[in-house]
Amino acid sequence: MMVTGKALLAGVMGWPIGHSRSPLLHGYWLNQYGIDGAYVPLAVPPDRIEQALRALPALGFRGCNVTVPHKEAAFRLVDRLDDSARRIGAVNTVLVLPDGSLEGRNTDGYGFWQNLQAGASAGWDVGSGAAVVLGAGGAARAVAVALLDAGAPGIRLLNRTRARAEELTSDLADPRLQVLDWEDRAEALQGAALLVNTTTQGMQGQPPLQIDLSSLPGTALVTDIVYTPLITPLLQAATDRGNAIVDGLGMLLHQARPGFHAWFGTDPQVTDALRRHVLGPV
Numbered sequence: 357m358m359v360t361g362k363a364l365l366a367g368v369m370g371w372p373i374g375h376s377r378s379p380l381l382h383g384y385w386l387n388q389y390g391i392d393g394a395y396v397p398l399a400v401p402p403d404r405i406e407q408a409l410r411a412l413p414a415l416g417f418r419g420c421n422v423t424v425p426h427k428e429a430a431f432r433l434v435d436r437l438d439d440s441a442r443r444i445g446a447v448n449t450v451l452v453l454p455d456g457s458l459e460g461r462n463t464d465g466y467g468f469w470q471n472l473q474a475g476a477s478a479g480w481d482v483g484s485g486a487a488v489v490l491g492a493g494g495a496a497r498a499v500a501v502a503l504l505d506a507g508a509p510g511i512r513l514l515n516r517t518r519a520r521a522e523e524l525t526s527d528l529a530d531p532r533l534q535v536l537d538w539e540d541r542a543e544a545l546q547g548a549a550l551l552v553n554t555t556t557q558g559m560q561g562q563p564p565l566q567i568d569l570s571s572l573p574g575t576a577l578v579t580d581i582v583y584t585p586l587i588t589p590l591l592q593a594a595t596d597r598g599n600a601i602v603d604g605l606g607m608l609l610h611q612a613r614p615g616f617h618a619w620f621g622t623d624p625q626v627t628d629a630l631r632r633h634v635l636g637p638v
Contacts, residue, residue, distance in 0.1 A: 364393035365416055366619040369400045369408055370423040377634050378421055381612050384633050385624040393620050405429045413456040418619040420450050421612075427494055434460035444497045445527065449615040464495065465502035467611025472579060474610075474626070475602035480577050485549030486510035490541065490565070492520040495554040495581055497528075503550075504530055512536050512544045516555075542568040545576075551594075553580040558588035565590045569597060580604050586635070605631060 368378045374397070382395035398420065400408040405426050412420060422430045427446035431437070434447060435457040441447045447460035472482075487508045489496055492515035500511055509532065515521040516538045525533040536544050545551060551572060557565035559582045567590070572578075578594035583604040591601045609626045617623045 358392070359394050360392050362392060364391065364418055364620050365396075366393070366418050366420055366615070367396040367398045368421040368423060369398045369405065369426055371399060371401050371425060373397045373399045373423075376423060377608065378423075378612065380636070381609065381630070381634050382616060384630055385616055385622070386620070389620075389622050389624065391620050391622065400426065402426070402429070406433050409433055409450065409458060412450070412458070413452050417452060419452050419615065421615060422448055422450060430460055434458040436460070438462070440465060440501065443501050443528070444494070446494045446497070448611070449618075451615075451618050461614070462498060463611040463614045464498035464607070465505075466614060467607045467609070468499050468581070469502040469506055470610035470613075470626075471604075471606030472577070472602055474606055475579075476577055477600045480549075480575075480600065482549065483507050483509055485547050485573070485576070486512055487550040487552060488512045488514070488541075488544050488548045489552045489554060490514055490567075491554035492517070492524045493554065497524055499552055499554055499581070500524065500528060500533065504528070504532060508532065508550075510534060512548070514538050514541050514544060542571055545569065545572040548572060548576050551576060551578045553582070553588070553590050556582070558582050558590050560584045564588075569593055569599075572597075572599065574598055577602065581607055583608060605635065609634065 368376055379397050386393050427448055430447035436459050438461045441460045441462040444462045449461040449463050451459045487503050511533050513521045514536050521535045525535055556562045578599050579602040580588045580590050581604040582588050586603050594601050613624055
């Protein structure tokens, strides 16, 4: 696809940014749908994030994604927030509005839930039991909001630092949230319908997640938001004992759809060909 002087522009701000697969993802869609547009990596150090965001309208950008370490800063800097960003407390998608103001959104919860629905086996029901969520960072907030909105009857939240989990539950203020001690994670699996790992444990270069799955019902679904490797030690252990699994790549792919639609005017689809493309070398 040729890029002309009328190209629609978007990108992703992060520091560093060279590892991001978002340009691969959006570039694939731009080519697939024949859109005159470009999506570029924007290496923005933390002390320049406000300047970079405010420059978007002047540079003709339709908006951008923001990734580590800018999601919380963008939350504070944009002119208005949608409900998802306000509840999660972070922004991953910025839209430049017609008047030049900036709207912050968060599509991480949407991406998580769409991936879960797409990958879950027929008959799995989020309402059939509690969800166990490991971690209490920004991703855990997005996951918790998505599960609460989807009708989860309860969420058992466990984090190595209990205070962070308690802060999350206080912020969301939903009686279905329950904080348990990290040391009790094996027991927390009893009767659960879903286990979600939002920590970095199991990611390439990080230690594996240490958890005994023997109390997890065989009907429970297990998912990990990590996608490097695609099958983490947790997902492999769940597969070995017969639990259905959903890998984390789809969350990345689905969370990108609302932003692409807003910037480029097309609602893109997540396909097996896209997955293979994004899993290729950066």
